[in-house]
Amino acid sequence: MDSNVPGLFLLGSTHRTAPLEVRERLAVPPERLEAIYSLLRDKVNLPECLVLNTCNRVELYGVAKSETEAAALRARLLEEVGRLHLLEPEELARYSFWMQREEVIAHLFDVAAGLDSQMVGETEIFGQVKDSYSDAARRGAAGPVLNRVFQKSFQAAKWARTHTGIGRGAVSVGSVAVELATRMFGDLERSRVLLIGAGDVGQGVLQSLRNRGARNVTIASRSLTHAFELAVKHECVAVELNRVPVQLAQSDIVLCALSAEAPVITRAQLVEAIARRAGVPLFVIDLAVPRNIEPAAAGLENIFLYNLDDLAAVANENLKNREAAMATAKQSLAEKANQVWSALTQR
Numbered sequence: 512m513d514s515n516v517p518g519l520f521l522l523g524s525t526h527r528t529a530p531l532e533v534r535e536r537l538a539v540p541p542e543r544l545e546a547i548y549s550l551l552r553d554k555v556n557l558p559e560c561l562v563l564n565t566c567n568r569v570e571l572y573g574v575a576k577s578e579t580e581a582a583a584l585r586a587r588l589l590e591e592v593g594r595l596h597l598l599e600p601e602e603l604a605r606y607s608f609w610m611q612r613e614e615v616i617a618h619l620f621d622v623a624a625g626l627d628s629q630m631v632g633e634t635e636i637f638g639q640v641k642d643s644y645s646d647a648a649r650r651g652a653a654g655p656v657l658n659r660v661f662q663k664s665f666q667a668a669k670w671a672r673t674h675t676g677i678g679r680g681a682v683s684v685g686s687v688a689v690e691l692a693t694r695m696f697g698d699l700e701r702s703r704v705l706l707i708g709a710g711d712v713g714q715g716v717l718q719s720l721r722n723r724g725a726r727n728v729t730i731a732s733r734s735l736t737h738a739f740e741l742a743v744k745h746e747c748v749a750v751e752l753n754r755v756p757v758q759l760a761q762s763d764i765v766l767c768a769l770s771a772e773a774p775v776i777t778r779a780q781l782v783e784a785i786a787r788r789a790g791v792p793l794f795v796i797d798l799a800v801p802r803n804i805e806p807a808a809a810g811l812e813n814i815f816l817y818n819l820d821d822l823a824a825v826a827n828e829n830l831k832n833r834e835a836a837m838a839t840a841k842q843s844l845a846e847k848a849n850q851v852w853s854a855l856t857q858r
Contacts, residue, residue, distance in 0.1 A: 516856050517656045518575030521610040521618065522588050525568040526629040529606035531820055535801040536596055537606075539564040540772055547571070548652055550591055555584065559654035561647040561661070565639045566684070566712075566800045566819060567629045568622075572615065574656045585609050613852035616660055620844040623668035624677065626837060629819065630826035633682050635715065637668055656855065663851045667844055675843060676836035684768075684819075685715030687826045688796045689723050691817060692764050695794050699725040705758045706730050707775065708768035709737045712798055716766050717745055729762070731755050732769070759784035765795045767803035774805040781808050788813075796822070 524537050539547055544562060551560040551573060559574035571592070575581035589600040589607075596603070610618055621627040623640045644661040647653040653661070671677055689699075696702050704725050706717055709732035720728055728747040731754060732738035738749035750758060752775070759765065759780060769775055776795075781804075785793060792813045797804045802818060809816050 516578045516612070518578045518581030519573075519612060519615050519656060519660070519855075520575065520581040520584065521570060521572050521615045522585070522592065522607060523563075523568060523570035523610075524603075524607040525570070525627070526820070526823070527627075528608055531800070531802070531818060532806075533606045534567060534569075536598065537569045538800050539569055540770060544646075546595065547592075548647075548650055550595060552652060554591060555587065559657045560652050561643060561657050563622075563640060563643045565636065566798070570622075572619070572657060572660075574654065578611070581611055613849055616663070616851050617845045617848035619660065619664045620667040620671075620848050621841060623664040624671040624840060624844060625668075626671075626677065626841055626844070629823040630682050630684065630687060631830060631837065632677050632833065633684065633826070635683055635711070637665075638711075640668075641665060659855065660851065663847070667847050670847075671840045671844055675840040677833065677840045679833070679836070682826045683715050683719070684712055684798055684822065685717075685719040687822045688716055688766055688798060689719040689725075691796065691822065691825055692766075692794060693723055695815070696763065699723050699764075702727065702763045703761060704728045704764045704766065705755070705762040706766050706768070707752075707755060707803060708732060708770070708799070709734070709741050710768065710770060712768040713766075714741065716768055716798070717741065717747070720766075721745055729758055731758065756780045756783070759793070760787035763791075763794060765793065766798065767796070768798040769803050770799065771803060772801060774801075775803045776808070777805045778808040778811065781811055781814055785811065785813050798822075 547562050551557050557573045557575060561572040563570040575584055589603050593600045593603040623637055625632045625636050628636050693699060704720060706713055706728060709730055730738045730742050730747055730749050731752050733752055735749060735751050742749035790813055792815060794815045795804060797818045804816060808814060
């Protein structure tokens with residue numbers, strides 16, 4: 512193979528390849544991110560690597576010393592990454608995908624533009640890709656190939672949203688969650704809302720709540736200071752995370768967007784909350800991966816529990832109206848990806 516061809520590859524798992532319960536196991540919380548980078552840099556000896564970790568995808572981008580070496584790395588990565596997540600290599604292979612060469616670039620362009628998202632056209636992914644790249648650059652893990660590929664992905668995503676129409680009717684996780692709550696309750700002004708999590712997703716949810724008229728909102732977060740700052744800005748109430756069990760019985764709508772490795776609301780807590788509500792239903796939307804709500808809570812009487820997979824169905828209801836714009840965008844982005852690959856191989 513041509514020695515000028517970079518060994519660009521991608522090992523990934525997304526909503527397209529893995530169910531929610533597997534995506535939970537593969538999720539990389541911030542405190543475990545260094546372990547992934549140490550594995551890729553120190554154990555696998557990759558000159559360049561980048562980890563893209565969002566609610567619905569974990570993707571490991573790498574550049575091996577050659578294209579031949581990249582192809583040979585797949586089995587080893589399945590073993591090493593599987594061990595890190597307590598998955599057998601065969602199981603990880605079943606729920607993941609492997610790409611090389613220009614296919615990686617075309618995929619990244621689709622991801623950054625929101626075309627590969629579970630909620631097609633969603634807007635948060637662009638910022639998440641940029642943040643992942645910035646993190647890799649700070650760590651010194653992104654080199655000349657990944658620098659060029661990711662910078663080009665930002666340009667391609669902006670171009671697609673401006674010129675192909677995929678930006679029309681764009682959605683966000685927060686807007687879809689609040690749309691679902693509005694369908695259930697109508698006017699949110701009289702609804703008592705509990706928002707768990709004050710990070711980027713939580714802030715987006717809160718803005719959507721305020722835009723839809725919600726006035727009685729309580730915010731719970733690990734950091735009371737962070738929750739309080741957000742509450743002051745939006746004229747809400749902030750409480751400590753340990754107050755959540757009490758707040759459940761006092762809320763009509765609960766939206767969970769906390770980054771946590773284990774559930775923060777148990778089945779038993781929801782059973783107690785419903786008992787205290789005298790049969791009045793509780794509407795709960797879990798926006799986190801891993802999930803914030805114990806899965807065993809599904810099916811409880813008077814608990815209406817939704818997760819990200821459910822929200823995707825709502826977000827993609829009008830997908831047929833955007834199919835032409837999506838096809839145009841994907842074709843244009845594929846052409847741009849081929850141009851980037853050609854430039855990389857002609858250095």
